[in-house]
Amino acid sequence: MTVHTPVPTGSPAEHEPSGGPTIRVMTTPAAIDESEGIEPAASALATPPTFPPEEVVFELDGLSCFYGSFRAVRDVSLQVPRNQITALIGPSGCGKSTLLRSFNRMNDLIDGARIEGEIRYHGVDIYEAGVDPVEVRRRIGMVFQKPNPFPKSIYDNVAFGPKVAGFRGNMDQLVEESLRRAALWDDVKDKLKQPGTALSGGQQQRLCIARAIAVEPDVILMDEPCSALDPIATLRIEELMRELREKYTIVIVTHNMQQAARASDYTAFLTMGEDRAGHLVEMAPTEQLFTRPANRITEDYITGRFG
Amino acid sequence: MALGTDTLTAREVVAQRLRSGSGDPRGLVLQGALLLAMLVLLAVLVVLIGDILIRALPVFLDRPVDFLGSALSSRPARAGIVQGILGSVALIVIVALIALPIGIGAAVYLEEYARDTPMARLIRTNIRNLAGVPSIVYGLLGLAMFVSTLGLGKTLIAGGLTLAVLVLPIVVITTMEALRAVPGSIREAAFGVGATRWETIRSHVLPYAAPGILTGTILSLGRAFGETAPLLMVGAIAGTFTSTSVGDMLNGSYTALPTIVFDWSGKPQDEFRALTSAAIVVLLVVILLINATAILLRNRYDRKW
């Protein structure tokens, strides 16, 4: 499996057994053994992995998300690497979706939503004055929890984005290519004029992915894309994600830990604090987070003790 | 107390109670009373329409085409409603041209663009209140603003503007409801691929809401067709005049179908009773056609994708 794994800065380079970056932790992951009465490092916050600048797609710097005066997400700092699948997991209500939606300024659409801190996309602060959220969203696409194809034909669903972006080339070709990349072309190639809503759930979601791809984005954000789908459709989407990773950077929110463990390269675990704001507990290469979590809370979550 | 053969076992008592059915006399009386209310209304409708039709029959049997095509006259045998028909149609056209774009535009702003600011809430409340203002007050507004201040005089245009202002709040409210019914997920999806707000509205929201908007606006035009009081205030003629060309009516004397009905109601001669009824029949037919169109459209497009 040739996956372009970014080699992060400051690591003792190549021959890591896990092939991933090193995590510097603030405290030693002591033997967490309750029977011996050892007090675990309860609030140890592992520093998220860093990557070389040309591999960084998103950099979050102390990002907090507010709805009016209510803080939904507190002080998140992390980096999202290029052409990888990064999963955001955590118990429900901990702000994962809010965080994800701040990546493409979808929260702008909610009255009273605002952020503090910075979120840089390829080095540019996307909340800076003069940046238009419409352009941001063309480059950073989104697939939603419940498939939401437009009540139009399949063709028109895919063509809408490019059309408003001013695409002047061969639309038929673009539509076909997008549907191919979303692994939907064979299913729909002879019924492009039929309504998008006539497809099955899994197909609708792939249509939404094709629609997002058609504007040729750089990043695809996925907000629990499989939670409304049956297991078979879910697996197909996960396969698709692995294919898409070649061309796009993917950030996925999921409440399904097995999915994160199966499908992602990096995982960030968030949880809700006492102030009911979500915060980042730990981020690491997926295999590492699930087998050797640095933080007690992470371990509790992935072993099902809460959430 | 001796146990006699007339005492029932528990089992029998229960069986009796459960099987007694809806034997609740007072409940039946209530249900009957409520049904009676509905039947009274039905009876009123039947009597009203029946009475009008019977009165109008002689006119339609005698001189139907002449009635529809003649001008007003003080002589019943010659009186007709063509000026009213022309006037009403012209008024509706003016109302549609003015009230629909402005009303739909205002609704789009309030539902799609405005944030929940005090100003927006003020506008919304204001529109709801405007919808409840008596139509004659709109007539006063027309008289003061259009006839006098803007100097349009007692012309058909002033009448049309007055009716347009009357109908505007209704158009806004029904359009807002139609827009609110559009699922938020469609907007989200459009924004998600980088569409601007107008692109989203134009390509997705408006097409989805179009049947509802259409129904609401057609119904409001039907309402405008039957309005009389405001027209009287701004100078629609309740009397006779000779011209039957629309061009003349735009700048001078004009009337509308309901205004004719009003004028003729006041005439005591029996022949005019028949004429009034005939005019009412025409009026009702038009209004019913307009409403039926609106409802047909609504039912046809109700099955969404």
Added chain:
Amino acid sequence: MTASGQPTAAPLRATDLQIAGGRRGRERAIRLAFLAAAALSIVISIAIVFSLLGNALYFLFNVDLSTLVTDGWFPRRGLYDIATIVVGTLIISGIAVLVAAPLGLGAGIYLSEYARPRVRRILKPILEILASIPSVVLGFFALTWISPNLVQPLTGAPLSNMAAAGLAVGILITPLVASVSEDALHAVPAYLREAAYGLGARKRTTSLNVVVPAAVSGIVAALLLGLSRAIGETMIVSIAAGGTGNSLFQLNPFAPGQTMTAAMSALAIGSDRVRGAELTFESLFFVGLLLFLMTLALNLLSDAFVRRVRSRY
């Protein structure tokens, strides 16, 4: 395009994330156009208030206040007894509400609680048809059928009388009362009904003792709206209530009477003579202002009751 997986050739700049100038300009212009349309509604309200206030205040300042309390409403003679027209309005509206309350509420309760779908599909259109009948038609009906067939035989009233007009106005507002009260009853949450049935209550008990009281705010709102509409009704009273441009004070509903609205239309139809004696023209606006304030107050009150319903659930 940056989607190929290769590192971006040139670094991204903030200006790359700006929307094309033409597209942005168009967005702004369109938004402005819609905003103008919405602002127009405020302009209309202000226009109504101004046009009424201006002339009404002129009237009040220039009229001999004693003429506001005389024997009757004779505007062209300079006698402006307010009581005549207000009492006429209240009598006719009162009769209307007395008619519309049982009929409208009855229909509303029946449609909401009892009617089966098949029955609904017949009955609702009846209400809708009734609602679309213009008031001139009802006015004619009042004069030519209700009065001679219902009112006159029973009371010996003259052909034009307030009672006939009141009955017709009642028919006019019944669909409104029915639909608003039906909405209110419908809005009562299912769990209340289920709780009552679960305790073994009969339909009658549930409807009268649970659902209706729960919807009472909405029902009051319906009646207030009906009253407001009745007060503002012009054509029925102009045709059938018998008020000419001049009326004496009248309390007897079985006699002709004058309402605020009929007085206004009579003033206006004198067409060229609206600018009759002295303050005749301005008196028109004075009455209009009174009418506007009364209906506004009723509508706001009705709104308040609707809000009470919403806040409950």
